[in-house]
Amino acid sequence: MTEDMSIESYLSQGGKLTNPTNVPPRYRAELMKMMATFVDSELAGAAGFADVINAGPGIKERIAAAKIVLEKTDNADRVLRLLGEFGADTARYATSHPWTARLPRDAGPGTHRSEHDMRLSVLNYPLSGWTDAVVMNLCMGLAVGAQLAEMQKVSYQPLAEAIRKVAPVEARHVELAEEGLARLMEQGQSDAIAAALAYWRPRVAAIFGDVAGHRFEQLSAWGLRHQNNAALLQGWNDALNAALARLGVAA
Amino acid sequence: MARFHQLAVTDVRKTIRDAVVVSLKPVNDGDFDFTQGQYLTFRRDFDGTELRRSYSICAGKTEGILQVGIKRVEGGAFSSWANETLKTGDTLEAMEPMGSFFTPLEASAARNYLGFAGGSGITPVLSILKTTLAAEPHSSFTLVYANRGVNSIMFREELEDLKNLYxxxxxxxxxxxxxxxxxxxxxxxxxxxxxxxxxxHWIDIASIDTAFICGPEPMMLGIAASLREHGLDDTQIKFELFASAQPGRLKRRARAGDDAAAAKTTEASVTLDGTARSFTMDKDQTVLDAALENAIDAPFACKAGVCSTCRCKVLEGEVEMVANHALEDYEVQQGYVLSCQSFPVTDRVVVDYDQ
Structure with a gap:
């Protein structure tokens, strides 16, 4: 039972890695970037939403916002623990960046990331009031759904398993956003919703920025990626259009 | 962050000619209350070089004992030492149990489990099957155990006894x-x-709830492919891989040169994905920033010295690492640095992200 097979060849055939002891160095780096992006995005997202709790128009809305803050932080913790198994100082990590820091509201859409952390670019833009936050949560929640579906297939089994636990929680946040938007539509807020949608849609779309072809090839050979960003973007657009149609919001 | 604890060796028993079962007891601190299927990471100093090796726990959760199985690997420093020299009364250092090669158990469940083990891959599977059969009285377990020959079957008698017990x-x-x-x-x-x-003819695959696989890479691929073909999805297949390439062999590292540091700039060479690139950089810039500036897609995440995504190895020259909250002493000794925190000291620096 000692036949030799390189880790690269094992991975390219769909093999799974299960612990930090035998991940190749470059795989380790790309995997850690992926996990850091997730953790930073969840922490930044939760931090941004924390300020919105008090903007909730009623107690139900405030409970929903508080739940989202709690659960996104909890999701960050799940993956941060995996980073810890690779040597990251988890206690220091959680407080190493100002997660509430944002660009000015009028900063144009782009894929530029903050210099200081790995959060997805969209999380560098500030929320502006309750309706804006609910629209952002719907747009972003669906994008997160598309990305998590991809991450569940990742070749590092502990991460795939963590994401399988996280995905239904995040899906519930999208439902909360849709319920919140339905209430806002009943209250005649369609203009404010349209304005928020015009602001957030291109900014969320930008997180599906291009991955250079050769890089994607390498990542998929390692089993870290499966679908390319164009396909993920398409899936997200379809899901968002369907949700907007259900709500009667013009896309 | 990972911490090591002392474990007293209470017994060393040969299971086959080239494998031992080592019983351990925590000396003072550390939570060694493991879950079935987890592993321990040991460290030991061999001629001034620290080696780390992970071995799966083979005891069942309900047995009240901490035991690992260590099969001797050709040329493996740690496993040879454990098989030849380790004895009762010695002390080992290990981190608390880690790993997620298990599924939650429920006393009332009536599930069918299927385990595949290749050679020493039996150790975590043995822990799982013993724990499962004890904790779920209505569940059943089928083990497919691959070995070279009869003489290399680890835990052969113990498995026979378990068959009679269950x-x-x-x-x-x-x-x-x-x-x-x-x-x-x-x-x-x-x-x-x-x-x-x-x-x-032998295994009713449609009835299987969860499959566990631990063995060499090609075996895991073949079994996983077949399980998927027979209708199991990824959530039902659990893997554990300790690759044969696990760093365990002693290697001497190349000595860093001692160039006198005078100039304000450094000639840097950075290897990433098999390609080496050279450029001139300022000494007041980090290796990571200089690499990024030169259009090298070097990995990083926190840029604060806490996550270790940007780890690289210094092959030549010297850098000063101003903060390090992620690499451990033994990694630093081997020449690893956090490139986001490292400034060149010598006039020439060669680093590699591929090692």
Whole structure:
């Protein structure tokens, strides 16, 4: 039972890695970037939403916002623990960046990331009031759904398993956003919703920025990626259009 | 962050010619209350170089004992030492149990589990099957155990005893590579074709809730492919891999040169994905920033010295690492640095992200 097979060849055939002891160095780096992006995005997202709790128009809305803050932080913790198994100082990590820091509201859409952390670019833009936050949560929640579906297939089994636990929680946040938007539509807020949608849609779309072809090839050979960003973007657009149609919001 | 604790060796027992079962007891601190299927990471100093090796726990959760199985690997410093020199009364250093090669158990569940083990891959699977059969009285377990020959079967007697203890709930199929058996099916390697044949007559694959696989890479691929083909999805298949390439062999590292540091700039060479690039950089810039500035897609995440995504190895020259909250002493000794925190000291620096 000692036949030799390189880790690269094992991975390219769909093999799974299960612990930090035998991940190749470059795989380790790309995997850690992926996990850091997730953790930073969840922490930044939760931090941004924390300020919105008090903007909730009623107690139900405030409970929903508080739940989202709690659960996104909890999701960050799940993956941060995996980073810890690779040597990251988890206690220091959680407080190493100002997660509430944002660009000015009028900063144009782009894929530029903050210099200081790995959060997805969209999380560098500030929320502006309750309706804006609910629209952002719907747009972003669906994008997160598309990305998590991809991450569940990742070749590092502990991460795939963590994401399988996280995905239904995040899906519930999208439902909360849709319920919140339905209430806002009943209250005649369609203009404010349209304005928020015009602001957030291109900014969320930008997180599906291009991955250079050769890089994607390498990542998929390692089993870290499966679908390319164009396909993920398409899936997200379809899901968002369907949700907007259900709500009667013009896309 | 990972911490090591002292464990007293209370027993060392040979299970086959080149494998030992080591019983351990925490000396003072550390939470060693493991879950079935987890592993321990040990460290030991060999001639000034620290080696780390992970070994799966083979004891069941309810046995009240901490035991690992260590099979000797050709040329492996740690496993040879454990098989030749380690004795009762010695002390080992290990981190608390880690790993997620398990599923939650429920006393009332009536599930069917299937385990595949290749050679020493039996250690975590043994822990799982013992724990599961004890904790879920209505569940059953089928073990497919691949070995070269009869003489290399670890835990052979113990498995026989378990079969008698859990009559009707534990089925064991030995597949031997070189020793002929009564039934042809049980000779050869466990690959996709062998699985297919087993699923036809011996294992009711449709009834299986969860499968555990621990063995060499090609075996895991073949079995996983066959399980998927027979309707199991990724959530039902659990893997544990300790690759043969696990760093365990002693290697001397190249000595860093001692160039006098005078200039304000450094000639840097950075290797990433097999390509080396050279450029001139300022000494007041980090290696990571300089690499990024020169259009090298070097990995990083926190840029604060806490996550270790940007780890690289210094092959030549010297850098000063101003903060390090992630690398451990033994990694630093081997020449690893956090490139986001490292400033060149010498006039020439060669770093590699591929090692």
């Amino acid at each position: 009559m009707g709930r534990l089925t064991i199929i030995h597949v031997l590579e070189s020793d002929a058996q009564d039934i042809d099916l049980f000779t050869g390697r466990v690959d996709a074709a062998k699985c297919k044949a087993l699923f036809e």
